[in-house]
Amino acid sequence: MAAHSARPRLTVLSGPSGVGKSTVVAHMRKEHPEVWLSVSATTRRPRPGERDGVHYFFVDDGEFDKLIANGELLEWAEFAGNRYGTPREAVMDRLDAGEPVLLEIDLQGARQIRESMPEAQLVFLAPPSWEELVRRLTGRGTEAPEVIERRLEAARTELAAESEFDTTLVNTSVEDVANELLALM
Ligand SMILES: Nc1ncnc2c1ncn2[C@@H]1O[C@H](COP(=O)(O)OP(=O)(O)OP(=O)(O)O)[C@@H](O)[C@H]1O
Numbered sequence: 576m577a578a579h580s581a582r583p584r585l586t587v588l589s590g591p592s593g594v595g596k597s598t599v600v601a602h603m604r605k606e607h608p609e610v611w612l613s614v615s616a617t618t619r620r621p622r623p624g625e626r627d628g629v630h631y632f633f634v635d636d637g638e639f640d641k642l643i644a645n646g647e648l649l650e651w652a653e654f655a656g657n658r659y660g661t662p663r664e665a666v667m668d669r670l671d672a673g674e675p676v677l678l679e680i681d682l683q684g685a686r687q688i689r690e691s692m693p694e695a696q697l698v699f700l701a702p703p704s705w706e707e708l709v710r711r712l713t714g715r716g717t718e719a720p721e722v723i724e725r726r727l728e729a730a731r732t733e734l735a736a737e738s739e740f741d742t743t744l745v746n747t748s749v750e751d752v753a754n755e756l757l758a759l760m
């Protein structure tokens with residue numbers, strides 16, 4: 576009989592901007608605070624209410640360059656004009672300690688994780704429809720119209736890559752999807 580790996584799972588949650596990834600993860604963590612989510616570094620400016628070290632580590636371009644040069648990022652990507660990356664050490668520490676890890680990252684990052692950690696499970700969060708995705712992204716009210724356009728352009732590519740993922744969850748109900756994601760982890 577094949578032995579099961581003792582290593583806990585790394586789960587990657589991806590999906591187009593505005594589909595509801597952060598909302599689903601926040602809901603899940605409210606019910607299950609023990610679920611550990613990696614905090615990414617980004618060159619994007621904070622949105623109102625976002626806190627450094629909680630939602631992201633907000634860094635400037637020079638600091639991001641250093642993170643790359645020092646090999647401190649497990650993966651990184653440029654998305655809609657800003658850079659985002661997963662700090663390597665915190666993720667590896669968690670996995671080495673036997674704890675599951677959740678990353679909420681874009682398609683480019685998910686592909687990098689697939690390459691470097693093939694045992695990771697990749698979960699795609701899909702919108703109920705294109706119209707609903709546009710409604711959510713626009714309705715969030717956090718981006719200027721030209722940024723929304725860039726994100727929707729990226730969304731077409733991301734939606735076309737759904738088959739690269741191990742599992743698709745359709746975000747119709749935040750509560751249902753949060754439960755499904757928890758079960759997968
Ligand atoms: N199931 C749902 N039904 C209706 N609205 C939803 C649902 N899930 C999320 N939303 C809303 O959609 C908007 C976008 O959600 P959220 O910010 O979580 O998306 P995201 O995928 O994390 O986006 P990004 O990748 O840009 O960070 C928010 O206003 C959120 O309240």
Ligand SMILES: Nc1nc2c(ncn2[C@@H]2O[C@H](COP(=O)(O)O)[C@@H](O)[C@H]2O)c(=O)[nH]1
Pocket residue numbers: 590591592596615616619650651652654659660661679680681682683684685
């Ligand atoms: N490749 C990575 N993508 C990331 C990371 N952290 C977040 N993201 C993704 O970026 C977009 C935009 O996020 P927003 O907060 O500006 O709306 C979204 O798809 C995130 O999932 C990361 O470390 N690496």
